[in-house]
Amino acid sequence: MEANMVEEKLIDRGIGKWLILSYLPVSLFSLRMTHATSKGGKTLLIPTPYAFKMTLIDACFRGFDENNAEIKARQVFDLIKGCEIRFSPPAGCIVQNTFIKIRQEERDAPKGFYVPTIAYREFCFYTDAELKVAIGINGLSGDAVSLIRRVGSHINCIGKRGSFWQYIKDSICKGNLPEGYTLPQPEERLLTGKFQWVQYLDDFGEVLCKAKDGFDRISTYGSGTVKLGEHRILVKTVIPYSFVQSSKHFTQYKKIV
Numbered sequence: 001m002e003a004n005m006v007e008e009k010l011i012d013r014g015i016g017k018w019l020i021l022s023y024l025p026v027s028l029f030s031l032r033m034t035h036a037t038s039k040g041g042k043t044l045l046i047p048t049p050y051a052f053k054m055t056l057i058d059a060c061f062r063g064f065d066e067n068n069a070e071i072k073a074r075q076v077f078d079l080i081k082g083c084e085i086r087f088s089p090p091a092g093c094i095v096q097n098t099f100i101k102i103r104q105e106e107r108d109a110p111k112g113f114y115v116p117t118i119a120y121r122e123f124c125f126y127t128d129a130e131l132k133v134a135i136g137i138n139g140l141s142g143d144a145v146s147l148i149r150r151v152g153s154h155i156n157c158i159g160k161r162g163s164f165w166q167y168i169k170d171s172i173c174k175g176n177l178p179e180g181y182t183l184p185q186p187e188e189r190l191l192t193g194k195f196q197w198v199q200y201l202d203d204f205g206e207v208l209c210k211a212k213d214g215f216d217r218i219s220t221y222g223s224g225t226v227k228l229g230e231h232r233i234l235v236k237t238v239i240p241y242s243f244v245q246s247s248k249h250f251t252q253y254k255k256i257v
Contacts, residue, residue, distance in 0.1 A: 008141060013136050020173055021155075021170050023158070028123040028163070039118075045239055053080050087134070099119065149170055197242065
């Protein structure tokens with residue numbers, strides 16, 4: 001069974017049949033944009049496909065014992081690396097703007113010498129909160145879907161360290177997803193008459209999906225690197241949020257369905 005899982009192929013990134021995982025936020029969410037600086041950390045409003053795929057792989061090391069964790073992680077990587085992932089965010093999102101104290105390596109100082117400074121950070125507080133993550137599974141067997149399901153139930157952190165979530169349930173959706181999910185380019189052209197929020201979300205690139213050493217590239221302990229634009233790509237994505245109001249302390253968004 002394990003050998004067959006690795007050989008399975010998604011059909012058109014799995015679109016047409018979806019595994020939907022639901023989570024509730026336990027703390028504030030933050031995930032800095034790709035091009036954010038260390039001192040100007042603007043956050044994305046939702047997780048990214050790249051971040052969630054990495055989270056699924058990481059969850060294998062909590063869901064299985066030490067003898068099987070890496071084996072399962074490699075299986076999950078092969079199963080999900082090319083799949084489509086979309087998000088249905090909570091009904092409302094309030095982004096808090098704040099400054100925090102950090103320690104940063106001082107310029108022209110001896111290596112390892114850090115000094116205190118401040119940095120801009122943003123944190124998302126969700127209202128009527130339930131995050132749904134849709135994973136394209138068209139073409140995968142029942143055993144493969146069961147493995148992804150099991151790993152998904154062990155996820156408790158999505159995004160920056162400290163962005164905790166609680167798994168609630170999962171379900172299967174056949175056909176098109178209902179309204180309220182993100183739409184990547186070029187599908188955002190299908191939207192008419194509704195203002196939506198656009199952000200660039202990263203995902204596994206085709207180069208990474210085809211690489212024989214793909215897992216070792218994303219592994220902290222593996223060899224190789226992940227290059228932006230090749231192994232990790234940015235996808236223009238429409239998020240079903242519209243702007244409500246803002247001040248110097250916060251920005252509020254509401255979901256459009």
